[in-house]
Amino acid sequence: MSDLRTFLQEEASHVWRPDGPVGLVQEITALQQALDARQQYPVIEIAQPRGADGAVGNIPVVCNLTASRELTARALGVQDHRDFAATYAQRTANPIPPIAVARDAAPVQQIVLQGEEANLFDLPILTQHTMDPGPYLTAAHATTYDPDSGVDNTAIQRCWVKEPRRMSYYPYPASHNTRNLRKFWGKGEACPVVFWIGHHPKVLLGTQAKLAYPESHWSACGGLLGEPLKLVPSITHGDKIMVPADAEIVIEGWAPANVWEADGPFGEYTGYMGAQVAAPVCEVTCITRREKAIYHDYGSGHADMLVPDNMVMEGKIYGMMKPIAPSVRRVHVPVSGRRFHAYVSFENPGIGEVRDALMAALAYRRTKAIVAVDDDIDIFSDSDIMFALATRVQWQRDVITASGLQGSLMDPSIPRGAKTVEKAGIDATLAPSEVPGAPRPVAPRNSVSQDALDAAIARLTGIDTKGWPEL
């Protein structure tokens, strides 16, 4: 069985528990920002979250759960994070359907709070950034269903908690949850919705699988778990919306038809504040949770949220490219590029193969620029990518650009009024050998012998280098 607490046990030596109270208003996020700057990514567990009113709550906050590539890969049993893409693509291509369990076997329904008893402000909800207008749920997985097929959909959606039983939430306009919402609203009906929080990263990563519509994420979660995900009927919507039985917290309710409220500004994955938008609201009917629930928060725009989402993108891109280009080795969607950039390494690609692969992956809505390199380049090093761009690219020959494609309208660089984006694929591989057995017709890289390098490293070992000038 895998849930949030089993993961915290598995990674117990990588969990940091700061002493004393830590404020929910920006203080926890500031810790993440400071750790990001130091390139250190422990899981953070705040036992004493302090609210804006100074009161210390008794539900702990966990964040940075998946800020580390190493920990996130290990959650799936992948020992080398660089191999994550292939494993994710393979496992989500082999889904395992979920199973239903009885309510008494569902820890998430140990406590059921309905009506006046349900109060969102009892949860330790963070206000992350300076211009956020209030506290936001950031790890709330919104589950709705398609009224035509009955098939559910799950996606992370930010929720601005405004009243004890009312919050706005923002399903991206192109999302499957928005399609479901509009179908209910088109009939003049409120849209049933639940938001669940807290589970093992295998389940969290499964919910981010990029699927067709309508297609449930539960089976992708099962593929990553290696066993069926346990679900239980929600209290409000019964088996119309099932929820993960081993989650920590569930918020149930309805989105009343055609009711819009202001939502945002909100600190986004782009690293910029997203604009205030008109968003649906959820009128909360019920909150269920474990007896000793743990509240999970994603630091929006920080490695905490970028790493798991980007690693899922790596799996998607690998799955799109590999059937077209067998020489694809690894994929990296770097935090430095938010979600816009992808680096892909190839092992001796045939002529035309790299460009075919670039064309395929540019169709993926989330990509904006994809850089293809040979496998002597470390795609997990931005510096190595810059080296390849500097020495292996002639811009007119090696760059494929395409405009009018679907992409993120949160990209701050898009032109005024644009509804689509411009993308680029960059072939930064070296020219291939044209004579069997002969070297590629390009200059070899500078190098020293391995013996000389080993000796140099040995000579430097143990020397106090503190204070030496940096680059």
Add this chain to the structure above:
Amino acid sequence: MTDDNITRLRAHSPPGEKRGAVSWVQCGSCAEWFHVTEDIITRGTVDLHCPHCHTEFLPPEAKKIVLA
């Protein structure tokens, strides 16, 4: 909705010139600025929420609106 408080930026950019895509509202209460989508303005029925002073108001009550 009257347009008295709205400035509309030029719709098109000459080739090679960068022009931003973000719309801004100046709160009628605290005079601070915050950014919004054009959609929430043109709906005309959704109260804007100033993230600085938390005043809620419809677009005609904004001090200024700059639509990109």
